[in-house]
Amino acid sequence: MLDTAQSAATPTILSGSIYALLQFDVCDEIRLDRLRQLLSAPAVQQPALKHPAPGYVRYKRPPVVEPIEPQNLEGGERLHGEIKYYDYGVVSVVFQFAFSFSWQDLITLTSRWAWEIDFAARAEQMVRERVKVADPALIKRYTHWLSEDYLVIHVERITGSPNAAELVERNGSLIAQVVRGDTLPLSDQERNEVLQSRISYYPTDLAIIGWNAAFLYDTPSGAEAAIQLLEYANSQLLEFRHYDELLTNVLDTVYDSFEQRPGFFARFRQAGSANRLHTVLLEVMELTEHADNAIKFLSDMFAARLYRLAAAKVGVPDYKDLVQQKINTAEDLYRFMVDQFNQGRAFFLEFTVVVILLIELIYLFRGKGF
Structure with missing residues (x-):
């Protein structure tokens, strides 16, 4: 009722920016110092603090940031943006468009951005061109790239300056449509599903996190920190998708080797497969730890809670x-293959000893004239 009543009064105007986050997993690792020399680019600024506390959120190795030329969409929006290079092999493209709209205009825009515009193709072409320049800084560059995309709607000002509770009470249905990218009103169940994933630090700020978009009502500095955490959560999702695909392929190869190499001597041939499997395992565990520890939350519990919420939603x-x-599973297979090899080797050694003893006995008996 409040949404309808408010729309009949003076139109509410929302001012802020909408961001499209496009991320690509391009290699195992990026040497940021080398890349910074190639691009002559400074490191990204650390995210602003949500509050003046001794704790903070810090990248272990801040990404290298490179500005991009403004882009024009078919709908007339002029986008500004940047490319970020993370040391764990992810390249992120951020497109930004400043707006001052009514609720309905914002809903229409977010729906079009979510479902009609192929930001991924536009960003991938841009990244592939830049990767050619950055290639000397890339370790184990991939030919096939996995990608993730995410929208962030940052509202800085709203007519009447409502606090977070008032905003949700009056415009909860509209916020849910923005987050879902849907032009039609949602059911009560779906609206509640969207709105339950919200978090605030002050009474005047609000973050509502969805699986493909987030709504932020905050100051520019507060939104900057939240956007970087959302970007980091999506880059982690991208990394774990890559590891999942890599391990699936490795395990399939091992299972195929069991079927294609039956027999006793297959145990000896499995030693090479076991070594390759163990090498991949060590690489995955190292890279997983690398991506997992790329950002640290030191005493800033709100940032940690926001990150956990974002990570869970995506x-x-x-x-x-x-x-x-x-x-x-790979570790169990590795141990099994090693055990099979050790058993085969022990049996072979025992068999060899028996053969040597038989040969010695034959020569011994021949020497005695039998």
């Missing part, structure tokens, strides 16, 4: 669990 824990399960 699916990071689910893929992380899948990767861990496949690591456990």
